[in-house]
Amino acid sequence: MLTSYISPVAAEKLKRSAKRIARAEVPKSRMTVTNQTEVTRLLTDHFRCPDELLDFSVSMNQSAGTGYFRFGPDAVCYGPCSSGALASSVTGNLHDALQDVSIDNSEVQLPFDPVQIVNNLRHERYQCRHPHGRSANKTSGLVRKLYYLARPFLTIAMRKHLQRLYLGDWEKIPFPHWPVDSTVESIQEQLLVLSMKSHNIRSIPFIWFWPKGALSCTAVTHDVETTAGWNFCSQLMDIDDSFGIKSAFQVVPEERYTVHQSGLDSIKARGFELNIHDLNHDGNLMTDREEFMRRVSGINHHGKKFGALGFRAAVLYRNIDWYHALDFDYDMSIPNVAHLDPQRGGCCTVFPFFNGKMIELPVTMAQDYSIFHILNDYSIDLWKQQIALIREKHGLMQMIVHPDYILGTAERRVYADLLTYLAELRDRGETWIALPAEVTAWWRLRNELRLVNEGGKWSIQGNGREDARIAYATLVDEKLTYVLDPVA
Numbered sequence: 001m002l003t004s005y006i007s008p009v010a011a012e013k014l015k016r017s018a019k020r021i022a023r024a025e026v027p028k029s030r031m032t033v034t035n036q037t038e039v040t041r042l043l044t045d046h047f048r049c050p051d052e053l054l055d056f057s058v059s060m061n062q063s064a065g066t067g068y069f070r071f072g073p074d075a076v077c078y079g080p081c082s083s084g085a086l087a088s089s090v091t092g093n094l095h096d097a098l099q100d101v102s103i104d105n106s107e108v109q110l111p112f113d114p115v116q117i118v119n120n121l122r123h124e125r126y127q128c129r130h131p132h133g134r135s136a137n138k139t140s141g142l143v144r145k146l147y148y149l150a151r152p153f154l155t156i157a158m159r160k161h162l163q164r165l166y167l168g169d170w171e172k173i174p175f176p177h178w179p180v181d182s183t184v185e186s187i188q189e190q191l192l193v194l195s196m197k198s199h200n201i202r203s204i205p206f207i208w209f210w211p212k213g214a215l216s217c218t219a220v221t222h223d224v225e226t227t228a229g230w231n232f233c234s235q236l237m238d239i240d241d242s243f244g245i246k247s248a249f250q251v252v253p254e255e256r257y258t259v260h261q262s263g264l265d266s267i268k269a270r271g272f273e274l275n276i277h278d279l280n281h282d283g284n285l286m287t288d289r290e291e292f293m294r295r296v297s298g299i300n301h302h303g304k305k306f307g308a309l310g311f312r313a314a315v316l317y318r319n320i321d322w323y324h325a326l327d328f329d330y331d332m333s334i335p336n337v338a339h340l341d342p343q344r345g346g347c348c349t350v351f352p353f354f355n356g357k358m359i360e361l362p363v364t365m366a367q368d369y370s371i372f373h374i375l376n377d378y379s380i381d382l383w384k385q386q387i388a389l390i391r392e393k394h395g396l397m398q399m400i401v402h403p404d405y406i407l408g409t410a411e412r413r414v415y416a417d418l419l420t421y422l423a424e425l426r427d428r429g430e431t432w433i434a435l436p437a438e439v440t441a442w443w444r445l446r447n448e449l450r451l452v453n454e455g456g457k458w459s460i461q462g463n464g465r466e467d468a469r470i471a472y473a474t475l476v477d478e479k480l481t482y483v484l485d486p487v488a
């Protein structure tokens with residue numbers, strides 16, 4: 001069992017390391033100071049560990065071009081790198097840049113900039129590099145426009161047929177990893193392991209990911225697509241409530257259906273969450289920048305009027321570079337791996353992350369529509385598989401279940417099975433089921449907490465620390481494992 005403090009030797013190393021950084025003795029010839037701070041922040045944003053142990057430099061001799069390479073067995077990276085050959089395709093043998101990492105006087109020297117690599121993943125700047133990785137925004141914009149023009153005249157069966165044709169190649173997409181991709185976490189873990197090795201320690205304290213030591217987090221969300229879905233919201237709240245689960249409803253503010261104030265009030269009064277879903281859901285929000293900027297003022301206006309803190313675009317169409325115009329606390333439009341979505345890609349992380357002033361809550365599980373109508377699967381098998389993979393990383397399970405698509409008996413039974421499974425996990429203390437606003441508030445609060453060592457004992461300082469727990473990332477047989485500190 002782990003003690004609640006790291007060894008005196010390691011503590012001494014920590015102190016020495018802190019002093020060395022304070023005296024600016026770290027050679028800066030290989031990188032800029034700003035970059036070093038950003039690499040440190042990449043890890044402290046995720047782990048909230050003491051930054052004295054994080055000591056990185058990045059080679060200045062980066063390749064002019066970009067390409068794919070590996071960082072250890074689990075992480076596919078895309079970007080520039082100073083060592084090895086960069087591949088133009090993700091398939092085949094990729095150079096492993098881990099073998100080019102060196103440690104010099106406690107400093108981890110990296111052949112690539114992990115901040116840039118992680119941003120390329122989170123912002124989906126790696127796609128269009130393999131034949132199946134098309135981006136809906138670019139190569140299939142015309143197809144999308146035609147589809148949405150024809151959509152009102154298509155039967156469900158015709159829509160399903162077209163969508164299956166369009167998504168037919170999904171199983172051949174080599175990256176991101178299906179059905180869950182946690183490449184960002186693999187990179188962060190690998191960097192933490194290197195930091196521990198560079199300081200010759202086996203264990204490092206950090207602030208556990210979720211409040212009260214919850215082992216993972218779950219957010220259930222409902223996008224309301226049509227009048228039928230809107231009319232079902234009250235019953236859906238009854239269903240969720242019967243499992244003791246509160247969920248978030250994303251409502252389209254214009255054109256699609258008539259939104260009654262009493263319906264909106266009821267969602268909030270019952271303790272559920274109300275967010276904005278696109279503007280009119282015509283599939284053209286992200287068609288071009290000018291159009292987006294025209295629509296975003298309306299979206300922000302409705303957000304204020306509804307008292308909504310969160311936003312999700314229709315069909316998970318997205319362009320993260322434009323998000324600064326959205327006046328919301330958080331966004332929920334980026335899938336973890338988007339093989340079954342019209343806009344391919346995925347942010348390759350199962351954790352919330354900061355994007356400017358907003359927090360991004362990735363959609364980490366397949367949508368109900370895709371499971372029922374693309375995969376023709378009326379079970380929770382895929383969801384359980386995704387839940388297991390996300391729980392391995394202690395991440396966020398965020399799912400979209402549309403009131404419109406669970407009107408039928410078979411679909412509703414599948415949804416009830418999912419809620420049963422989630423409630424069991426919650427009751428065993430294995431997941432914290434929370435509203436997206438609560439998840440975001442926690443991620444912001446945790447980001448302000450600090451680990452402090454006083455007299456060889458670690459404690460958490462900062463407002464709201466009562467729900468936070470100390471954990472240890474420990475190297476066991478060269479594998480990183482997490483252990484929660486017993487509550488004092």
Ligand SMILES: [Zn+2]
Binds near residue numbers: 225
């Ligand atoms: Zn929608």
